[in-house]
Amino acid sequence: MNRLEKALEAHDLSRRDFLKGCAALAAAMGLGSSFAPNIARALAQAAERPPVVWVTWQECLGCTESVTKSRNPDFVSLVLDLVSVEYHEAIMAGAGESAHQSLQKTVSAGGYVLVVEGSVATGIENAMTVGGRTSVDIAREVIPAAALVIAIGNCAAFGNVQAAYPNPTGAVGMLEFMESEGMDTEKLVQLTTCPVNPVHLTSTITYFLTRGALPETDHWRRPLVHFGKKVHDMCERRAHFDEGRFVEQLGSEAEFNRYCLYKMGCRGPSTFADCPQVLFNGRTSWCVQAGQCIGCAEKDFWDELIDFYQPLPGIAIPGVGGIRADADTIGIGLAAATGAAIAAHFAVSAARGRLGKTQEVVEKEEEV
Amino acid sequence: MKRQLLCYHDPIERAGHWIHLGNTVLLVLSGFQIHWPEFNVFGSMNNARWVHFVDMYLFVFIGVFHIYQFFASGKWSQAGPTPRNMSGLGNSLRYYLFLTDEKLHLHKYNPLQIITYLLLFVLSAVMVLVGFALYWPLRLYWLVELFGGIMTARQIHFLIAWLFVSFTLVHIYLVLMQPLARTRAMITGCYWQSVDETGHVVEESGA
Structure with missing residues (x-):
């Protein structure tokens, strides 16, 4: 038995x-x-199986949606075959004191897998509370005892839109938070797409369970297996880029023909993720099939990669808040200004009678 | 009347100048095609990228050779920003701002020229660093971060390309302001100048 x-029986x-x-x-x-x-x-x-504690802070629950609404076998293999979710504020059956006790019990036992969804509010700490405790407070309790910390989604990894300028709540991602708290970031893995791809999550946990170690990561603690190549380099439309076939207007025939979206401002060339391979929504689609990449796997993409419909973002003009100049305009303007300066110099030189007057350093002389 | 042979550039310098020009033109054109795919110089993006990635190495090699040559040939004593070579800076500034019509010829290069070429070299070095940060963004992630991320690096790369264009425009203008025989000296190295008894230039011809 x-x-x-x-x-x-009991x-x-x-x-x-x-x-x-x-x-x-x-x-x-x-x-x-x-x-x-x-x-x-x-x-x-x-x-x-190892227990999982899943905490949700400043986020939209989109990552939970992404994971739970995925089709067989992603979340199934995660929750049902591999791990035991002891605490998840959104989908656990328990509530109130029983939920709290479940968390306390798991944390005091230690050695669990901590899944973090959402950013920590370090500026206005009370902007994010669960059961009266701030996210900073909870983070300091649950992170040190965890065997593995998986930051899922851009919020948990980099702060996402909450951390975008001017970042009123002082939202930070796990890497920054753990570094500022002096915690060991060697046990951190960040899965940075917005929302998290269920394949990334299950693959990371599976790797940990089978190998007892974390996958190799880049400097943002992202697994290289999923974040080691650019979207652009694996894109299904890449052949059109190489051959120079581009969408220049949405709704055009070129878009119907699925030409490259580079000129529409696709952020595939600046974004590291394997979205073209793992896809989303149960491998049915991904952003380039439904629009274009906006670089959601990258740190501060709301600040750095905006002007989403321009290939090269505008450049913020210093001292003039919020005004951004188009890079093309600046470049061409620079050349035009140079031309104007040359013309002006030429005109003044002519007026001052400088044209044709020269002096030289003599190297060799001979009489003729 | 007497003929004077005026010499400017040794053969390596001249070869370097034209190879660098051709290479940089290819880099800028292919770069502009990569930025604006409709600016189709090389047939396809694939070709443009191929040209860009081959020529970027050549750009680096030319630069390294240039540094070596600059010191090995002793050119630094004429073109380096030494106190001696910088001595006419005030006069040069005043002359080019039209505050005076008197132009001193103290050395082979005027101080503004030396500063400009030094800045061009620094810009080229930054260009190469940004370029390789974009080429190996994972291996050189710290460099990407130093330049403020991939997008900012791309902006810097793009704007420096325009500064190269800007430099070239001014360079050609200032060359054309000189007698044509001197432009030929960039090919032949020297040119002859005929001067009458009073010191006035009568004729200039290629050597």
């Missing part, structure tokens, strides 16, 4: 009751009853 059978539940409960749980999680057998199998092994 295995542990699950003992537990069922609760006076039949096997059928248990499967019904799994189906109900699957439905509650929005996964459909066909996932019930997987849930059952996963629950049967619950005690042997």
